[in-house]
Amino acid sequence: MERISKIAKSICAIDGAMLERAQNRLDNLTKPLGSLGRLEELAKQICGISASENPLLKNKVIFTLAADHGVTEEGVSPYPQEVTAQMVYNFLSGGAGINILAGHVGARVVVADVGVSIDLKPDSRLVDRKINYGTKNMARGAAMTKDEALKSICAGIEIFENEYKKGIDIAGTGEMGIGNTTAASAITACFTKRPVEEITGRGAGLDDKGLNNKITVIKKSLSANNPDPLEAIDVLAKVGGFEIGGLAGIILAAAANKVPVVIDGFISGAAALIAYHIEPKVKDYMIASHCSVEGGHKIILEFLGLKPLLDLNLRLGEGTGAALGIGLADAALKILTQMATFKSANVSEKKNE
Amino acid sequence: MERISKIAKSICAIDGAMLERAQNRLDNLTKPLGSLGRLEELAKQICGISASENPLLKNKVIFTLAADHGVTEEGVSPYPQEVTAQMVYNFLSGGAGINILAGHVGARVVVADVGVSIDLKPDSRLVDRKINYGTKNMARGAAMTKDEALKSICAGIEIFENEYKKGIDIAGTGEMGIGNTTAASAITACFTKRPVEEITGRGAGLDDKGLNNKITVIKKSLSANNPDPLEAIDVLAKVGGFEIGGLAGIILAAAANKVPVVIDGFISGAAALIAYHIEPKVKDYMIASHCSVEGGHKIILEFLGLKPLLDLNLRLGEGTGAALGIGLADAALKILTQMATFKSANVSEKKNE
Numbered sequence: 111m112e113r114i115s116k117i118a119k120s121i122c123a124i125d126g127a128m129l130e131r132a133q134n135r136l137d138n139l140t141k142p143l144g145s146l147g148r149l150e151e152l153a154k155q156i157c158g159i160s161a162s163e164n165p166l167l168k169n170k171v172i173f174t175l176a177a178d179h180g181v182t183e184e185g186v187s188p189y190p191q192e193v194t195a196q197m198v199y200n201f202l203s204g205g206a207g208i209n210i211l212a213g214h215v216g217a218r219v220v221v222a223d224v225g226v227s228i229d230l231k232p233d234s235r236l237v238d239r240k241i242n243y244g245t246k247n248m249a250r251g252a253a254m255t256k257d258e259a260l261k262s263i264c265a266g267i268e269i270f271e272n273e274y275k276k277g278i279d280i281a282g283t284g285e286m287g288i289g290n291t292t293a294a295s296a297i298t299a300c301f302t303k304r305p306v307e308e309i310t311g312r313g314a315g316l317d318d319k320g321l322n323n324k325i326t327v328i329k330k331s332l333s334a335n336n337p338d339p340l341e342a343i344d345v346l347a348k349v350g351g352f353e354i355g356g357l358a359g360i361i362l363a364a365a366a367n368k369v370p371v372v373i374d375g376f377i378s379g380a381a382a383l384i385a386y387h388i389e390p391k392v393k394d395y396m397i398a399s400h401c402s403v404e405g406g407h408k409i410i411l412e413f414l415g416l417k418p419l420l421d422l423n424l425r426l427g428e429g430t431g432a433a434l435g436i437g438l439a440d441a442a443l444k445i446l447t448q449m450a451t452f453k454s455a456n457v458s459e460k461k462n463e
Numbered sequence: 464m465e466r467i468s469k470i471a472k473s474i475c476a477i478d479g480a481m482l483e484r485a486q487n488r489l490d491n492l493t494k495p496l497g498s499l500g501r502l503e504e505l506a507k508q509i510c511g512i513s514a515s516e517n518p519l520l521k522n523k524v525i526f527t528l529a530a531d532h533g534v535t536e537e538g539v540s541p542y543p544q545e546v547t548a549q550m551v552y553n554f555l556s557g558g559a560g561i562n563i564l565a566g567h568v569g570a571r572v573v574v575a576d577v578g579v580s581i582d583l584k585p586d587s588r589l590v591d592r593k594i595n596y597g598t599k600n601m602a603r604g605a606a607m608t609k610d611e612a613l614k615s616i617c618a619g620i621e622i623f624e625n626e627y628k629k630g631i632d633i634a635g636t637g638e639m640g641i642g643n644t645t646a647a648s649a650i651t652a653c654f655t656k657r658p659v660e661e662i663t664g665r666g667a668g669l670d671d672k673g674l675n676n677k678i679t680v681i682k683k684s685l686s687a688n689n690p691d692p693l694e695a696i697d698v699l700a701k702v703g704g705f706e707i708g709g710l711a712g713i714i715l716a717a718a719a720n721k722v723p724v725v726i727d728g729f730i731s732g733a734a735a736l737i738a739y740h741i742e743p744k745v746k747d748y749m750i751a752s753h754c755s756v757e758g759g760h761k762i763i764l765e766f767l768g769l770k771p772l773l774d775l776n777l778r779l780g781e782g783t784g785a786a787l788g789i790g791l792a793d794a795a796l797k798i799l800t801q802m803a804t805f806k807s808a809n810v811s812e813k814k815n816e
Contacts, residue, residue, distance in 0.1 A: 140553055141560050142542075142667040146783065147756065147776025188813045189495075196810040200493055205803025207494050214794045314495040315813060403500065421774065422791075423500025430499065437790060438775075441567045450558025457549040460541045460668060 111343075113264050114359075118389035120366045124158035132157035132446065139449040140457045148419060152397065152439055153446040156280075159370045159395050164447055167440050170217035171273055172282035172429040173360050174201060174208055175266070177225030177352035178244030179289030180253065184327045186292040188315050191244075195226050197286045197428075202235050207426050208284055211433035215440065217282065219429070222269050224262060225287075225352030237272075239265040241352045245293075248331040252348045253293065259347035259355055263384075266359020274367055281364045281371045282399070282436050283378040284429020285353040288314075291404060294380035296328050296349035298406045300337045301383045302413045311376070311404035311425075342387035350384070357381030362388060365395035372439065374432040375402035375424065379410035386414060399435025400424055464696075466617050467712075471742035473719045477511040485510035485799065492802040493810045501772060505750065505792055506799040509633075512723045512748050517800055520793050522630035523570035525637050525782040526622060526713050527554060527561055530578030530705035531597030532642030533606065537680040539645040541668050544597075548579050550639045550781075555588050560779050561637055564786035568793065570635065572782070575622050577615060578640075578705030590625075592618040594705045598646075601684040605701045606646065612700035612708055616737075619712020627720055634717045634724045635752070635789050636731040637782020638706040641667075644757060647733035649681050649702035651759045653690050654736045655766045664729070664757035664778075695740035703737070710734030715741060718748035725792065727785040728755035728777065732763035739767060752788025753777055 132154040137143055144150060156165050176198045182191045200206045201221045212219045222237035223230055227244035230236060241262050245253035254262070270281070291313035298309050310325050335348035346355050358381045364371035365385075373382050373396050385392050398416035401408055403425040411418055419438050424431050452459050485507040490496055497503060509518050529551045535544045553559045554574045565572045575590035576583055580597035583589060594615050598606035607615070623634070644666035651662050663678050688701035699708050711734045717724035718738075726735050726749050738745050751769035754761055756778040764771055772791050777784050805812050 139560075140550065140558060141779050145667070145777065145779040146560060147778070149775060149777070190811050190814060193811050196808070197493070200803055200808045200810060203803070203808070205493060205801075205808050207492075207499060207798060207802060210797045210801045211794055214797055314498070419775065422502060422772065424498065424502070425500070426494050426498040434791070434794065437794075438787070441564055441787065441790075444563045444567055445560060448558075448563045449560060450553055450556070455549070455553040455556070455558050457553060458543050458546050461543060 111260055113267065117267055117362050117366045121389050121391045123391060124394045125161040128161050128163065129154055129158040131163055136446060138451040140452055140455050146445055149442040149445055152442040156370050156439060156443060160368050165443055167279045167443055169277035169279045170215065170436050171220055171278045172208065172212050172217050172284050172432055173220050173269060174284035174286060174429050175222045175224050175353040175356040176286040178227035179287055179293055179351055180245045180247035181249055181292050181327065182289040183247045184249050186324045186327055187288050187313055188320060189288050191227060191288050194286055194288050195228050195230060198223060198226060198230060202233055206428060207430045208428035208433065211430050215433050215437035217433055217436055220273055224265050224356040237269055239269060241265060245351055248349050249327050249334060252335055253350055254347050256343060256347045259343050262352045262355025263359040266356035267363040270360045270363035278369050280436055280439055281369050282429050282432030283357045283360055283371065283374050283381060284432055285357060285377050285427055287351055287353050290351050290353065290377045292324060292328060293349060293351040293354060294377045295406050296331050297345055297380040297383060298410055299332060300339050300345050300349065301387065302409050304409050309406035309409055311406060342384050346384050354381045354384065358384035361385040362392060365392045370397055371395055372397045372399050372432040372435040374399060374429050375427050376404040376407040377427055379407050382414060383410055397435055397439065400431035464613055466620065470620055470715050470719045474742050474744045476744060477747045478514040481514055481516065482507055482511040484516055489799060491804040493805055493808050499798055502795040502798055505795040509723050509792060509796060513721055518796055520632045520796055522632045523568065523789050524573055524626055524631045525561065525565050525570050525635035525785055526573050527637035527639060527782050528575045528577050528706040528709040529639040531580035532640055532646055532704055533598045533600035534602055534645050534680065535642040536600045537602050539677045539680055540641050540666055541673060542641050544580060544641050547639055547641050548581050548583060551576060551579060551583060555586055559781060560783045561781035561786065564783050568786050568790035570786055570789055573626055577618050577709040590622055592622060594618060598704055601702050602680050602687060605688055606703055607700050609696060609700045612696050615705045615708025616712040619709035620716040623713045623716035631722050633789055633792055634722050635782050635785030636710045636713055636724065636727050636734065637785055638710060638730045638780055640704055640706050643704050643730050645677060645681060646702060646704040646707060647730045648759050649684050650698055650733040650736060651763055652685060653692050653698050653702065654740065655762050657762050662759035662762055664759060695737050699737050707734045707737065711737035714738040715745055718745045723750055724748055725750045725752050725785040725788040727752055727782050728780050729757040729760040730780055732760050735767060736763055750788055750792065753784035
């Protein structure tokens with residue numbers, strides 16, 4: 111807990127003077143005021159976060175954390191649990207969606223096992239920070255112990271900090287874990303107090319019967335555990351997942367190091383809720399990449415007051431939306447730093463009306 | 464007219480069998496069915512357009528056409544007309560928004576003068592296809608002659624075809640012309656029959672008084688000219704612009720050559736309306752990059768049944784939204800062609816529910 115408190119305390123407000131300087135610069139570029147909309151806002155936010163007038167996005171890192179969920183026993187996913195491990199191997203060999211989209215935007219992918227249910231084949235590219243062999247079935251009791259919840263957040267912090275030594279200018283969150291939309295839905299219901307029916311979606315592709323069962327399981331998990339929304343660690347322990355705790359740690363560590371963190375979809379959003387309830391200032395460091403098909407994601411974004419950049423009906427996770435968001439952040443900073451000004455290009459400014 | 468009819472007649476329906484093959488391939492990739500949403504649709508559309516299972520986006524070209532508008536006499540823009548020419552020089556020296564965003568996605572920008580009001584300094588990088596020194600003031604009569612309207616479309620076709628010799632796998636539309644949201648609004652009102660008040664926006668930044676004046680000028684232009692919505696050339700001649708005609712030509716030529724064409728914002732949308740009314744099959748070759756802040760753009764997209772990929776509050780034009788759309792198209796095709804399949808990656812498929 112001490113480690114987490116220390117990180118949380120080190121998160122400062124973003125740099126207001128730098129926001130102003132960025133705005134001033136944007137307003138002098140050869141384009142009508144504000145005509146590049148969200149790209150301008152994004153460039154400005156990154157200046158504020160990094161406290162730099164010329165932020166460079168050289169090192170782009172997406173953290174894809176994998177873990178299993180005991181609640182899959184309740185039939186909440188159409189895919190078997192073994193897919194989590196299989197997808198980790200797919201990440202390592204470069205064939206998954208996140209590999210392709212990270213490659214597209216020039217980001218590297220850090221793949222970590224924080225709780226896959228089997229021992230994975232040793233691989234130098236895999237970060238091994240396994241907390242346990244999957245969570246327990248939250249429909250029958252807490253998903254993990256309080257100690258494990260703290261450990262999962264600390265694992266995320268350490269994964270970030272180890273990678274930070276190699277350089278990180280922008281981070282993205284991603285995950286893999288069969289059953290994890292069920293945990294994310296329970297977390298969202300607990301913090302936002304919105305009905306489970308509104309929050310819960312079809313995950314990897316449930317039919318109507320499967321969706322109804324999932325809703326029942328989430329309600330059962332919440333009433334069996336009674337997580338306290340004022341205690342983020344309690345929520346994480348009772349109805350969370352190791353990758354969700356890990357991503358909360360990544361988000362907190364990014365903010366503490368003044369690194370913008372691009373939040374992926376619904377499960378990453380649940381991790382953002384945990385991080386926010388540990389330290390609300392972390393919110394200003396978050397960039398919402400997209401709005402997922404999962405209904406609960408929109409509820410999280412509204413709760414946090416984040417506006418997603420994209421709405422492309424994505425629901426894959428892994429960090430795929432975050433990768434596209436990082437691409438837009440890159441574009442936004444190029445606008446800020448590379449465009450000509452009215453003066454440098456000898457272009458006339460707006461007439462006084 | 465013969466040239467245009469010939470191009471229009473050569474536009475075929477997109478390849479249905481290829482759409483099916485692309486869908487089949489997408490469904491075998493290591494991700495839940497359809498979980499990459501709009502990216503999957505986009506990849507599929509490009510396979511259908513190019514009639515290829517492995518479309519490569521090596522040559523990406525954005526056509527940025529510049530022209531002036533006589534209607535600026537009526538005070539419809541907060542910027543002086545000279546800015547059109549100044550921005551052409553800015554495009555050529557690489558300092559404008561489109562240069563930065565095209566560079567970001569690896570596209571080259573073809574800058575053409577199809578009707579700037581002054582003689583531009585000769586420059587080997589500038590395509591000179593000037594039809595006239597700006598249009599006439601449409602509030603007092605036709606913006607151009609019928610012959611000029613035809614010439615502007617032909618100019619677009621020729622600009623495309625000349626560039627096509629160097630290779631074009633995907634095209635984007637862009638424009639520059641002080642006053643051209645006024646022309647685009649009039650075109651949109653004529654074809655969609657929606658009220659001018661709903662269609663007209665603040666362009667490069669009009670205040671309330673300026674906006675009201677612009678609405679009055681558009682209404683006056685429509686009643687003075689009475690363009691016939693069943694005759695695309697009549698609409699273009701009476702209330703259009705040279706760059707709008709040129710872009711309609713680009714769009715038709717792209718479709719005739721089975722090249723996907725990414726439509727930028729409101730003015731490009733007005734050009735898409737012209738192209739569509741010449742040959743409706745052209746629509747399937749269009750990719751709507753974004754939804755502009757200009758209200759008329761949403762009306763065009765709905766009229767054509769196009770779903771924009773992005774909604775980033777852009778209103779710059781030049782092809783900036785098209786550039787971002789081309790980046791997404793690139794990402795979509797990488798997903799299609801580079802991701803592992805369930806079989807190749809040994810990942811278990813969905814259980815039968």
